Amino acid sequence: MRLKVLPPTLRKNSRYLTVDIKITSPISKDDLVTIIWDACIRFKGECETSNFYLWVMKFYDLEKTDDYYHYKAIVRCQRGFVEEVRSSLALVNRHEGRKISMTVVGLSGTIKSSQKYI
Amino acid sequence: MFFDLNIQGSGLENNIKMARQASSYGWDHINFSYNQNDFKQALTLKDELHENLDDIIDFDFTLEIESKNINEIRKTANNFRSRASCISVVGGDLKVNRAVVENSKIDVLSRPYLNRYDAGLNHVLSKEAVNNNVAIELCFKDLLKTYLAPRAKVISNFRDIYALHAKFNFPLILSSRAESVFDIKTPQDFVSVFSQTGLAHEDIEKSFKTAFDILRFNEDRDKMILKGVRRVDDEA
Numbered sequence: 183m184r185l186k187v188l189p190p191t192l193r194k195n196s197r198y199l200t201v202d203i204k205i206t207s208p209i210s211k212d213d214l215v216t217i218i219w220d221a222c223i224r225f226k227g228e229c230e231t232s233n234f235y236l237w238v239m240k241f242y243d244l245e246k247t248d249d250y251y252h253y254k255a256i257v258r259c260q261r262g263f264v265e266e267v268r269s270s271l272a273l274v275n276r277h278e279g280r281k282i283s284m285t286v287v288g289l290s291g292t293i294k295s296s297q298k299y300i
Numbered sequence: 301m302f303f304d305l306n307i308q309g310s311g312l313e314n315n316i317k318m319a320r321q322a323s324s325y326g327w328d329h330i331n332f333s334y335n336q337n338d339f340k341q342a343l344t345l346k347d348e349l350h351e352n353l354d355d356i357i358d359f360d361f362t363l364e365i366e367s368k369n370i371n372e373i374r375k376t377a378n379n380f381r382s383r384a385s386c387i388s389v390v391g392g393d394l395k396v397n398r399a400v401v402e403n404s405k406i407d408v409l410s411r412p413y414l415n416r417y418d419a420g421l422n423h424v425l426s427k428e429a430v431n432n433n434v435a436i437e438l439c440f441k442d443l444l445k446t447y448l449a450p451r452a453k454v455i456s457n458f459r460d461i462y463a464l465h466a467k468f469n470f471p472l473i474l475s476s477r478a479e480s481v482f483d484i485k486t487p488q489d490f491v492s493v494f495s496q497t498g499l500a501h502e503d504i505e506k507s508f509k510t511a512f513d514i515l516r517f518n519e520d521r522d523k524m525i526l527k528g529v530r531r532v533d534d535e536a
Contacts, residue, residue, distance in 0.1 A: 204482060224447065225496075249317075249481065269496040272489035275444050283482040285325065285489050 194235055195261035200288035200299035201271060204250040206281045211241040214255055217277050221284075225270040234267055235260035239293055242300055254287075256296050264289060302487040303511035305331040305362055305386055306410065306437065306475035309338075312345050316352050317481055323357040325486040329515075331386055333362035333477075336376045343383065360385040360515065364410065370399040377405050385518050388437060391420055401428040404527070407514050408473065410437040412461075417453075419460035426468040435471035435510055436461060440490060441483060443497075455497050462499050471510045472503065 203214070215238050222231040237258040244252045259267045271284045288299030304322065309315055309332030322330050334342040342361055353359060363384035365376050373396065377387050386407050389400045392414030400409045409429070412420030421429075421436065429436060438461065442454050465472050474494055478484045485493075491504050523531045 265492045265495060268489050268492040272485045272493050273444055275447070281482050283484075285485040287325070287486060 196235065196258050196291075197261050197264050198239065198290045198293055198296040199257045199259060199264070199267065199271075199286045200290070200296050201255045201257050202285050202287045203253040203255060204283045205253070205277065206250055208251050209253070209277075211238060211255075213277070214238055214241060214253070217274060217282070217284075218257060218271065221274045222267065222270040225273055226266055230266065233260060234263050236267070240297075250281075250283075254300050256293060256300075301329070301508060301512060302327045302490075303329045303508050303515075304475050304478075305408070305473060305511050305514070306333045306364070306388065306439065306477045307331065307484075308477060308479045309334045309342055309361070310479075312348055314480070315345065315349060318478060318484060319349075319353050319357050319359060321481045321484050322478075325484060327357065327484075327487060329358040329360075329512075331360045331362040331515075333364040333388070335364050335366050336380070339363050339380060339384070362386040362388055362408075365389045365406075368393050368396060370395060373399060373406075374403065377403065381405055382522060385515055390414065392416055394420065397421065397425055398428075401425050401434045402432060403434070404432040406434055407518065408435045408437045410475075411439055411442065412436060413454070413457035414442075416457075419457045419464070421461055421464055423464070423468070426464045426470050429470035430468055433471065435473045435514060436465070437473050437475055438494075439475055439477040440485070440493065441477040441479075443493060444483060459498050462497075462503070465503065471514075472507050473511045473514070474504065474507045475511075 218236060222234055238255055239258050240256040242254045244254055268286050274282055274284045288296055290296035304327055307318055307330045315332055319330060361384060363380045365373050367373050373389055388408035388410045389406055391397045391409050391412035397409060397412045397420050400406050438458055443451060446454055476483060494504055495501055520530060525531060
């Protein structure tokens with residue numbers, strides 16, 4: 183049996199971050215989930231990360247250049263914790279020995295409006 | 301206005317890539333930094349860079365002096381003063397930190413905490429930095445390239461410098477020291493990281509203004525006769 187959906191006043195408010203990802207070898211959406219969780223836990227700790235309400239909503243494979251594979255993703259986080267998530271993602275440097283760069287290029291209140299940054 | 305006075309310069313192609321990336325992320329001005337051995341060679345790239353980047357982003361060159369010899373630092377600064385829009389010296393050595401904050405011909409003391417167990421600054425150096433208008437530079441790359449205990453120590457050193465900045469109000473600038481497109485972030489991410497380490501938003505905004513002021517001051521530096529006295533051309 184599924185839980186009944188919470189009324190809007192009891193739901194958490196979300197913000198959607200459009201994340202620009204460059205990495206030297208290809209990754210999947212599952213890899214990205216691991217990278218994001220690891221980054222947040224490493225920089226802000228387990229207790230603080232529990233507030234972030236993180237979820238990778240969409241994952242876009244954009245292009246491959248000479249230097250890197252280019253992806254974008256829409257990541258959900260809780261309103262009020264945007265700066266914490268942004269800083270954690272910005273400090274990602276390596277993943278399994280591969281160079282990676284993540285930076286937030288857009289911030290929106292809905293998934294639809296965050297797609298304009300893709 | 302988002303200014304980054306320290307992007308590690310290299311070849312023409314890499315510089316163009318980094319400048320385009322910085323522009324697409326929202327930076328307004330970048331300075332490519334070269335050490336004293338490569339600076340003259342780097343100035344020859346200026347025209348080609350202007351051809352490629354004129355409509356994209358403002359750029360200039362920073363001379364980054366890396367030496368532990370105080371006399372060499374002084375001589376190099378005097379030698380390149382008219383050719384560089386910004387002169388910074390890599391700190392870390394206490395003698396170098398002291399000599400740099402006492403020299404008004406130098407604009408920036410970069411990373412006074414480098415390879416140290418403390419911040420490399422105290423109240424005496426802070427007062428000298430204020431008197432001689434020497435900015436203290438903190439680099440994003442030092443946070444980015446470290447992790448766990450070393451990163452915690454870098455953040456701790458940053459916090460000591462923030463405390464001295466709050467008390468003595470010396471010029472503080474923040475820069476990325478990016479070496480490739482992987483090290484360039486959006487200005488908002490850059491601000492978020494420093495605000496998470498304990499720097500107030502007003503101080504971060506002021507740091508970008510300080511970078512702008514350094515470049516503007518150096519445009520007129522050759523017209524300075526004394527501190528506070530400048531030769532003007534217009535006959536009003």
